[in-house]
Structures are given as C-alpha cells and as structure tokens.
Amino acid sequence: MIAALLSAAVLLQQIDTLRPSTLPRSIAIDERLAADRRIKLGDLLVVSPTPGGPGDTVTVSAFVRRRADPSEVARAEYRVRLHLHQLQSLIGYGDRVDRFAIATPSAAATDSAMRGINAPAFGFRAYRSRDIAVETSRTFLVVSRFHRAIGVITIVASAIFLLCIMLLKVDERRRDVAALRLMGISARSIVRSVMVEAALVAVIGSGVGVFIGWSAARIINWHYRGVYRTPLAFASVTPNIIVLAVSLSLVLGLIAGFVAAQRLVRVPALELLTGRHEDRAAAA
Amino acid sequence: MLFRLAWATLSRHRSRTLLAVLGVAVSAAMLLDMVMLSSGMRVSFKNLLLARGFQIRLAPKGTLPFDTDATIVRSSEITAALASIPDIATISPVLGGQIHVAARNGAVVSAIALGGDAAAQGDYEIIEGRAPTGANEIAASDDFLRAAVARVGDTLSAAAGYDPQLRSFAGSRPLIVVGRAKFIYTSAGQRAVALPLTTLQSMQGSAAADRVSFYMLRIRDDGRVDDVLHRIEREIPRVSGVSTQTAMAQVDERLSYFRQLALILGAVSLAVGFLLVTTLVTVSVNERLGEIVVLRAIGVARGRIVQQIVLEGTAIMFVGAIVGLVLGLGTARYLNSILSSFPGLPAAIDFFLFQPSDAWTALGMLVGAGILAGIYPSWRGASRPIAITLREEAVG
Amino acid sequence: MSGDIVVSARDLHRDYRMGGDDVHAVRGVSLDVERGDYVAIVGPSGCGKSTLLNLLGGIDRPNSGTVTIDGARIDRMRDNEATRFRLLKIGFVFQRFYLMPALTALENIELPMADAKISGSQRVQRARELLAYVSLDARRDHRPSQLSGGEQQRVAIARALANKPTLLLADEPTGELDAKTGAEMIDLIGRVNDDGTTIIVVTHDEDLARAASRVVHMRDGLIVDDRRQDAR
Numbered sequence: 001m002i003a004a005l006l007s008a009a010v011l012l013q014q015i016d017t018l019r020p021s022t023l024p025r026s027i028a029i030d031e032r033l034a035a036d037r038r039i040k041l042g043d044l045l046v047v048s049p050t051p052g053g054p055g056d057t058v059t060v061s062a063f064v065r066r067r068a069d070p071s072e073v074a075r076a077e078y079r080v081r082l083h084l085h086q087l088q089s090l091i092g093y094g095d096r097v098d099r100f101a102i103a104t105p106s107a108a109a110t111d112s113a114m115r116g117i118n119a120p121a122f123g124f125r126a127y128r129s130r131d132i133a134v135e136t137s138r139t140f141l142v143v144s145r146f147h148r149a150i151g152v153i154t155i156v157a158s159a160i161f162l163l164c165i166m167l168l169k170v171d172e173r174r175r176d177v178a179a180l181r182l183m184g185i186s187a188r189s190i191v192r193s194v195m196v197e198a199a200l201v202a203v204i205g206s207g208v209g210v211f212i213g214w215s216a217a218r219i220i221n222w223h224y225r226g227v228y229r230t231p232l233a234f235a236s237v238t239p240n241i242i243v244l245a246v247s248l249s250l251v252l253g254l255i256a257g258f259v260a261a262q263r264l265v266r267v268p269a270l271e272l273l274t275g276r277h278e279d280r281a282a283a284a
Numbered sequence: 285m286l287f288r289l290a291w292a293t294l295s296r297h298r299s300r301t302l303l304a305v306l307g308v309a310v311s312a313a314m315l316l317d318m319v320m321l322s323s324g325m326r327v328s329f330k331n332l333l334l335a336r337g338f339q340i341r342l343a344p345k346g347t348l349p350f351d352t353d354a355t356i357v358r359s360s361e362i363t364a365a366l367a368s369i370p371d372i373a374t375i376s377p378v379l380g381g382q383i384h385v386a387a388r389n390g391a392v393v394s395a396i397a398l399g400g401d402a403a404a405q406g407d408y409e410i411i412e413g414r415a416p417t418g419a420n421e422i423a424a425s426d427d428f429l430r431a432a433v434a435r436v437g438d439t440l441s442a443a444a445g446y447d448p449q450l451r452s453f454a455g456s457r458p459l460i461v462v463g464r465a466k467f468i469y470t471s472a473g474q475r476a477v478a479l480p481l482t483t484l485q486s487m488q489g490s491a492a493a494d495r496v497s498f499y500m501l502r503i504r505d506d507g508r509v510d511d512v513l514h515r516i517e518r519e520i521p522r523v524s525g526v527s528t529q530t531a532m533a534q535v536d537e538r539l540s541y542f543r544q545l546a547l548i549l550g551a552v553s554l555a556v557g558f559l560l561v562t563t564l565v566t567v568s569v570n571e572r573l574g575e576i577v578v579l580r581a582i583g584v585a586r587g588r589i590v591q592q593i594v595l596e597g598t599a600i601m602f603v604g605a606i607v608g609l610v611l612g613l614g615t616a617r618y619l620n621s622i623l624s625s626f627p628g629l630p631a632a633i634d635f636f637l638f639q640p641s642d643a644w645t646a647l648g649m650l651v652g653a654g655i656l657a658g659i660y661p662s663w664r665g666a667s668r669p670i671a672i673t674l675r676e677e678a679v680g
Numbered sequence: 681m682s683g684d685i686v687v688s689a690r691d692l693h694r695d696y697r698m699g700g701d702d703v704h705a706v707r708g709v710s711l712d713v714e715r716g717d718y719v720a721i722v723g724p725s726g727c728g729k730s731t732l733l734n735l736l737g738g739i740d741r742p743n744s745g746t747v748t749i750d751g752a753r754i755d756r757m758r759d760n761e762a763t764r765f766r767l768l769k770i771g772f773v774f775q776r777f778y779l780m781p782a783l784t785a786l787e788n789i790e791l792p793m794a795d796a797k798i799s800g801s802q803r804v805q806r807a808r809e810l811l812a813y814v815s816l817d818a819r820r821d822h823r824p825s826q827l828s829g830g831e832q833q834r835v836a837i838a839r840a841l842a843n844k845p846t847l848l849l850a851d852e853p854t855g856e857l858d859a860k861t862g863a864e865m866i867d868l869i870g871r872v873n874d875d876g877t878t879i880i881v882v883t884h885d886e887d888l889a890r891a892a893s894r895v896v897h898m899r900d901g902l903i904v905d906d907r908r909q910d911a912r
Contacts, residue, residue, distance in 0.1 A: 051345045138627040145622045157310040162302040168567040285794030292782035560851035585768020671740035
C-alpha cells in the first residue's frame with residue numbers, strides 16, 4: 001500500500017547485495033530518476049535522511065510518472081513514494097502527516113464532510129481541492145495572461161498588416177475599377193466584390209493558419225514535454241480556438257476590404273484612370 | 285536624387301506608406317520586446333545575485349537555496365571549515381523560517397523570517413533605522429509593517445509557530461523593530477523580517493539548533509570562484525555549492541521557455557515585417573514598371589534603380605523601427621508587469637530589461653530585413669527587357 | 681548635315697515569339713544617318729518601325745546585324761555599358777511621355793543629369809535652361825499630373841536633351857496629342873534639329889513626317905523607300 005507523499009529529503013543509494021536478515025520493503029520512484037540513474041524494477045536501494053548516512057534498504061517495485069500539473073513543471077527534483085510508516089520512522093516524524101486527501105461521492109458529501117471535519121478540528125483544517133488548486137495555479141495564470149497579451153498584440157499587428165495588403169491589392173487594380181465604374185457598374189457592387197475577395201482570402205488564410213497552428217502545437221508539446229519531462233500539454237488547438245481565430249480573421253478581413261474599397265470608390269473614376277486630380281474649386 | 289525620388293514615391297501614396305510604417309512599427313515593437321526578453325531575465329537575475337557581492341551559495345546536499353525545507357545541520361562546524369579557506373572574504377549564514385505576529389488590529393500576520401549575521405548579510409538593504417544586531421531586534425519590510433500596523437521603534441510579540449485552531453503561539457518572544465528594510469530576493473507583496481540567526485534558531489526550538497538553511501560566500505578574487513567551490517565540495521560533502529554562473533544556468537534552464545518563446549516570436553515579428561515590406565515593394569514595382577524601364581531606357585543604371593527602390597523599403601523599415609522602438613518600450617513595461625507577478629520570483633527580477641545594445645540589435649535586424657525585402661522585387665523589376673515591357677505597358 | 685555618319689545599321693534582324701506565333705519584326709534592315717539629319721520612319725502598324733527604333737537606341741538587341749552609334753558598336757555592349765551609352769549619347773522621347781509622376785517637371789529633367797554625376801547646382805541651372813527652351817519655365821514646380829499632355833511631352837523632350845545627346849530618338853511623340861499641341865511639338869522638334877541634334881522619329885503623323893528632311897518607309901520589316909524631301 002502506497003501512502004500519500006510526504007515532503008522530505010530522502011537520499012537513495014544503490015546497493016548490490018541484500019542484508020541477509022531483512023526482506024526489503026518496496027518503494028516507487030520517479031521514472032525520470034530511474035532513467036537518469038538506470039535503476040530497474042527490483043533493484044535494491046538504501047533510503048536515508050542524510051547523505052551517506054544509515055537508512056533502510058528498499059526494493060523498487062514501481063515507477064511513477066509525475067502529473068500534468070503546471071505548477072510542478074519547472075521543478076526538477078525527483079519524487080519517491082514510500083510506505084507512510086516507513087517514511088515517518090526514517091525521518092523521525094513520529095505519528096504525523098502533512099495532509100490527508102479525502103475523496104467524497106458528491107459535492108453535497110464534500111460540504112458535509114468539510115463541516116464535520118472543521119468543527120472539531122484540532123490543529124488542522126479541511127480545504128476544497130479546487131480552492132487549493134487556484135492558489136497553486138498562480139504560475140499558470142501569470143503565463144496565461146502573458147500569452148493573452150502577446151495574442152492581443154499579434155491581432156493588432158495582423159489587422160494593420162491586413163489593411164495594408166488590402167489597400168495595396170485594391171490600389172493595384174484602380175484602372176480596372178475605373179473602367180468598371182465608367183461602364184456603369186455601381187460603387188456598391190465594386191465594394192461588395194472587394195469584400196467577397198477579402199473574405200475568401202481571410203477564410204483560406206485562416207484555414208492555412210489553423211493547420212500551421214495545429215502543427216506548431218504538436219511540435220511545441222513534443223519539445224517541451226521532452227525538456228521538462230512532463231505529460232503536461234503546453235499548447236492545444238481546441239474547436240473554440242479555431243472558431244475564434246477564423247471568425248476574427250474573417251471580421252478583420254471584411255473590415256480591411258471595406259475600408260480599402262471605400263477609399264477607392266470615393267475617388268472620381270476619371271481621376272482613377274488618368275491619375276490626374278482636377279481642382280474643381282480652382283477651375284470654378 | 286536617389287533620396288529625392290525615393291521620398292517622392294513614398295509620399296505619393298501617403299496612406300499606404302503610413303500603414304506600412306505602422307505595420308513595421310508593431311513588428312519592431314514585438315521584436316524589441318523579444319530581444320529584451322531573451323537577455324533581460326538573465327542580466328536581471330545576475331545583477332540580483334551579485335547585488336551584494338556574494339558569488340557562491342551553499343545549500344543542503346542536492347538542493348538549491350530555499351528550494352526545500354531541508355537545513356544544514358552542525359552549521360558551526362561548517363562555518364569553521366569555511367573560515368579556514370583564505371579565499372573566502374565573507375561568510376553569511378542564513379536560516380529561513382516563519383514568524384507570526386499578533387497585529388494591533390487583532391489579525392495574526394505571518395511573514396518569512398531570515399535569520400543571519402547583520403554585519404555579513406546579503407538579503408536586504410536598510411532604508412530606515414538600522415540592521416538588527418541585538419538578540420531581540422528585527423528589521424521588517426514595508427508590507428509586513430503595514431499588515432502588522434507597526435513602525436520602527438515598536439515592540440511586537442512574535443512567535444515561530446502558530447496554531448490557527450487553538451490560536452496559540454509557540455516559541456514567542458518580544459521583538460523590537462529597529463529598521464525598515466528592502467528585501468532583495470522576496471517576491472512582490474511578500475512580508476519579510478530579518479533578525480539575528482541565534483534568535484531565530486532559539487525561537488524555532490531545539491530542532492533548529494546549530495542549523496542553517498544555506499550560506500552566502502563572498503570570494504576575494506572573482507577568478508578563484510570555481511576553485512573555491514570545488515574545494516568546498518571536496519572538503520564539505522554534505523553541502524552543494526552554486527556559483528552565480530551555475531545559478532544563472534539553472535534559472536536559464538527553468539525559464540528557458542521564455543527565451544525560446546522570445547526567439548520564436550522575435551523571428552515571426554521579423555518575418556512579418558519582412559513580408560510586409562516585400563509585398564509593398566513588389567506592388568510598388570509592378571505599378572510602375574513603365575517608369576522603371578524608361579529610367580533604364582534614358583540611361584539610368586540598373587544598380588541605381590535597384591538602390592532607389594531598396595531605399596524606399598529600407599526607409600519604411602527604418603522609420604517603422606524608430607516608432608516601434610518607442611512602442612516596444614511601452615509594451616515591454618506592460619508585459620513585464622504581468623510576468624512580475626510570477627509566484628515565488630523575486631520582485632527585483634525584470635523579464636524585460638532594456639539595454640541599448642538591444643535597441644541596436646533590433647534596429648540592425650529590421651534595416652537588414654528591409655534591404656533584403658526590397659532587393660529581389662526591385663532587381664526583377666529593373667531587369668525586365670526594356671522594349672518588351674514598354675510594348676506591354678502601351679497595350680495595358 | 682555634315683556627311684559624317686552618326687548612326688549605321690547593317691542587316692538588322694529581330695524576331696519575337698508572340699502568342700505562339702513567330703513574328704519577324706525587322707528583316708534585314710540597313711540604314712545610315714548623317715550627323716544633323718532629321719529622319720522620319722513611317723509605315724503601317726506592325727511594320728517594325730518601333731522595333732527598328734529600339735534596336736537603334738540599344739534598348740533591344742538584334743538577333744543578327746550590327747548597330748554603330750557615333751563609332752561605337754551598341755549591339756555588342758553589355759547591359760550596363762549600353763545603359764551608360766544611352767545616358768550620355770542618346771535621348772529618348774516616348775508616346776506616353778513616361779515622366780516620373782512623383783517628381784516635378786524640374787526634377788524630371790534633372791534625373792538623367794544626376795546619374796551623369798553632374799553637380800546639384802549645375803543640374804538645376806541646366807534644367808531651368810531646358811525648361812525655358814521648351815517654354816515651360818513657369819511650370820517647373822508642377823508634377824506631371826498637373827500638366828497637360830503637350831506640356832508633359834515638352835518636359836520629356838527637355839529630359840531627353842539633358843545630357844546633350846548626339847542622337848534623339850522619338851517614338852510617336854505626337855501620338856497622344858491633339859492637332860494643335862501636335863503642331864507645337866513638331867515645331868519644337870524642328871528647333872531641336874536646327875540646333876544641331878540628329879533626330880530619328882517614328883510616326884504615323886503625316887505633318888511630323890513632312891517636317892523631316894528624310895522619310896524612310898517601312899513595310900513588313902523592310903525598308904521599301906528612303907528619300908530626301910524639301911527642307912522645311
């Protein structure tokens with residue numbers, strides 16, 4: 001039976017021989033420790049509270065993978081799981097623990113359990129796991145805020161970029177637009193056609209962008225999972241994110257197309273064609 | 285004439301030029317921020333570590349200072365061993381813990397406590413009053429004094445242990461606030477007090493006797509830091525030593541995500557700026573192919589034409605870069621304020637630290653990109669066959 | 681005219697591929713032009729006259745044959761050599777003017793002089809002289825969009841004369857002008873020739889052809905007639 005993990009500095013020594021009179025108890029070690037020190041299942045180790053000091057001989061019975069917890073991702077220390085009594089005895093903790101984790105069948109049961117525990121509690125207190133998680137997730141929240149800020153800056157840059165490109169594209173075809181207007185095609189039709197083009201570019205562009213984002217997320221996860229040796233997902237492209245990205249780029253594209261087209265249709269057709277600006281006020 | 289023509293061409297399409305400059309400015313701002321981010325943490329952390337001149341930190345074997353609750357036992361032996369090394373100029377032992385104080389308003393205020401030698405400490409700077417040298421003296425941070433509703437000169441009843449259920453204190457004694465201090469390594473809003481090492485050890489009871497959390501060492505000669513570190517690890521195997529360089533390398537590794545992010549976002553910003561200018565130059569060249577080949581027809585050399593067009597693109601990049609540098613400083617402050625609230629990180633760490641070399645680097649990259657962005661489209665445009673292009677332009 | 685040959689073309693051929701078809705634009709044309717001459721090349725559309733002008737000016741290369749301008753084999757020159765040669769020796773005037781829209785009239789004339797490394801003050805002085813020569817001194821600070829077609833073409837002629845070229849080549853210089861403005865242009869070109877510049881124009885305009893001292897007729901890429909006519 002593996003007890004809850006207690007925070008303590010225990011040190012491990014690998015040994016090759018078994019003390020004849022003691023059957024070693026089992027421990028579970030961090031899979032990263034096993035990989036780094038080439039420890040296999042069944043290996044005998046000595047766990048002691050001080051470096052090089054006396055301790056207990058144990059056998060490795062399991063490897064443990066650390067959780068996908070963002071608050072732990074930057075922590076490099078190894079974790080080891082021992083039987084509770086063994087650890088208490090090893091570090092001289094006596095009949096003490098740091099905390100209990102309690103599972104309840106329902107939210108109502110959680111409430112009543114908390115009431116029941118806290119009322120007579122003597123030197124300890126019960127908290128909802130959710131409330132603890134909020135505290136320990138502060139790192140993650142800071143990183144999220146940072147990413148969001150970068151995201152906003154990127155969106156602003158993209159909007160300007162898009163407007164500039166649409167302006168260029170529309171400018172390139174001013175003679176064609178002038179010819180259409182002189183033929184009798186209305187300004188509204190021209191604006192509509194430019195906006196449709198802008199929308200198409202936006203949709204196709206976002207499709208390509210989603211694919212790039214999805215591929216980049218996979219590369220990011222593969223890389224950082226390797227660096228931090230964690231199962232945590234660092235980036236994920238969810239359906240909501242896809243919908244947001246496509247909608248946003250569509251809206252920005254339409255706005256950019258509208259602004260660019262409006263600029264063009266406001267100029268008299270003949271001026272668009274000849275490039276000559278007539279100062280009607282001066283002529284009058 | 286080259287500048288005149290480039291300027292005239294850019295001002296002919298004001299909205300387009302302005303938008304392109306704005307686009308480049310935002311890219312430049314992002315690029316500057318990322319250049320600052322890539323080196324800022326490192327420089328800031330190094331400045332922090334060396335703020336008081338201590339080049340080596342010793343912690344319990346296998347740990348980093350304050351990374352765990354582990355302590356170094358029989359610290360007096362270690363202090364004596366360190367004192368025998370002539371290269372070590374100053375030894376600063378530090379014990380970490382918690383103290384709890386009953387504030388005037390009835391609240392119980394908890395703070396991290398740093399026990400050390402006031403004459404040889406490297407954790408705080410006194411801003412009012414003096415350092416705590418007497419057995420019953422403390423210096424406190426502003427956050428602590430505010431929470432405890434206390435000021436310099438007040439006596440507080442402080443305890444090393446507190447049971448919130450029983451509302452009882454353990455290891456309590458009266459402590460006089462003799463100074464206000466700025467704690468170098470605490471995070472923003474963190475309450476902290478400093479007191480003599482022996483006082484904190486005594487408050488924590490027999491479990492803390494002759495124990496410290498870590499040592500800070502000042503070495504006489506910077507060039508001898510590694511040698512001293514190796515000697516210590518050989519002679520005192522129950523401690524792990526960390527030089528400033530090693531500490532920086534470890535922080536680099538833990539915060540490598542931000543450096544990599546900086547590299548990726550910086551590259552993307554540069555690419556976006558490059559794309560914008562390339563597109564602008566390409567469209568601009570396509571629009572005036574007739575003018576370009578006529579310049580060649582009347583005898584203007586191809587290289588001069590390319591120079592003039594590249595100058596247009598570079599001018600946009602340059603002006604955009606200047607605007608972007610100013611914008612970037614503003615966004616860096618904002619982004620820094622977000623990251624400064626990283627839990628557990630010293631408030632004195634800046635993620636975005638401005639160094640003039642960063643601005644030059646960003647400017648250089650942008651101008652270089654501007655030149656490259658203009659070269660291909662302008663060379664293509666200036667290399668078109670004159671007669672055929674004139675015919676096409678006439679038909680078009 | 682001096683009798684001194686300034687332009688000599690021998691057996692020029694120029695072929696194009698256009699829309700899948702092979703076009704033999706110039707098919708063995710030989711032509712000599714004396715210094716100070718005023719030659720009009722005329723013919724129906726597609727006869728190869730503009731192509732011949734481009735070959736003579738070095739802005740196109742013949743498939744075979746030679747072109748010698750003022751003793752230099754322009755058909756053999758590398759691109760940058762030919763460009764430099766055109767800058768200093770040949771002036772071009774085009775049907776569609778092709779002024780730099782972003783520059784003023786004065787600056788447009790300064791442009792070729794800048795590349796010829798003439799100092800700023802000298803450039804401005806000469807440009808003003810040329811503007812006065814074409815009677816546009818009052819419009820020197822106007823951009824092309826603020827000038828009429830005739831005014832633009834006069835600026836184009838002034839630009840072509842900036843570096844005092846040996847030869848002036850004009851491709852349909854009156855093509856986009858009305859009759860009255862066209863007549864003014866013909867007078868101006870005549871004046872340029874009177875002042876010593878050798879001129880070759882390509883034109884459909886009969887009045888312009890009549891103003892020349894020699895008319896060369898082309899058809900299907902060949903010269904079919906070449907005769908002097910009475911002086912103007």
